[in-house]
Amino acid sequence: MPDRLLLVDDHPVVRTGCRRLLASAGPYEIMEADTGSRALELCESEPPDAVVLDLGLPDIGGLELLDRLRRAVPDIRVLVFSMHDDPVFAARALEAGARGYVTKNDAPEELVAAVETVLAGGIYLSRDMAREVAVMSFAPNRSPLQGLTARELRVLAELGQGNAIAEIADRLGVSYKTVSNTCTTIKTKLGARSIRELIRIAVEHRVSP
Incomplete structure (x- = not known):
């Protein structure tokens, strides 16, 4: 066969x-x-x-x-x-x-x-x-993305695509608070101070869903 x-x-x-x-x-x-x-x-x-x-x-x-x-x-x-x-x-x-x-x-x-x-x-x-x-x-620290989980990479990718937190929550089938908390975790891991900085990082690193 x-x-x-x-x-x-x-x-x-x-x-x-x-x-x-x-x-x-x-x-x-x-x-x-x-x-x-x-x-x-x-x-x-x-x-x-x-x-x-x-x-x-x-x-x-x-x-x-x-x-x-x-x-x-x-x-x-x-x-x-x-x-x-x-x-x-x-x-x-x-x-x-x-x-x-x-x-x-x-x-x-x-x-x-x-x-x-x-x-x-x-x-x-x-x-x-x-x-x-x-x-x-x-060189494990070469890319700031290496410390992110699969879910965090997905959220970062969605931000880079221009989607708002509410839209991401709907696409992932989770609550707004869950996505918001995930964004906070990503900011901590990447040393970012705002959602705008996360979007910039997603675009610069060509992060895709």
């Missing part, structure tokens, strides 16, 4: 491109989900051999979804496929249990190689990303 893949991305064009690329590379059975909730449903009802996961989903943050997928299906193999090329996110994804990280700026063959590696039980990073993650591990 062909390996079953689940593509999780909220952009139809991206899913279509990935489907065509992977279909030409091997005999895969490919499923699709445009939200984190749908991905969880499919993983529980029709467990895939591997998941190709975008971090920027509209309903559940990518790192949070990664954690929930691994709790739902402990042996699941997840390859993160993201627009974000900051090694902080690659490191976070690996720490959260991802088996690989590929950016949407990488060559198409990188995605194919990553899927094949993950399906074979390996871990995949592009050469450049692997080098940056390795360098970062020897």
Whole structure:
């Protein structure tokens, strides 16, 4: 039987491109989900051999979804496929249990190689990303984002997208007070004095949901 893949991305064009690329590379059975909730449903009802996961989903943050997928299906193999090329996110994804990280700026063959590696039980990073993650591990204070949890990164990313605290609370399904307290914690960790400074940090570091 062909390996079953689940593509999780909220952009139809991206899913279509990935489907065509992977279909030409091997005999895969490919499923699709445009939200984190749908991905969880499919993983529980029709467990895939591997998941190709975008971090920027509209309903559940990518790192949070990664954690929930691994709790739902402990042996699941997840390859993160993201627009974000900051090694902080690659490191976070690996720490959260991802088996690989590929950016949407990488060559198409990188995605194919990553899927094949993950399906074979390996871990995949592009050469450049692997080098940056390795360098970062020897300089743990290089990025101020490294001390943030997955939820704090998501809130910071939402601030950088121009969303107000009330909007973020609605998107995350939590209370206004929870998001406000999270912002206070982020300010303490990053040495910021205001929400405006958090927004600047999010933009400067290109933090994405």
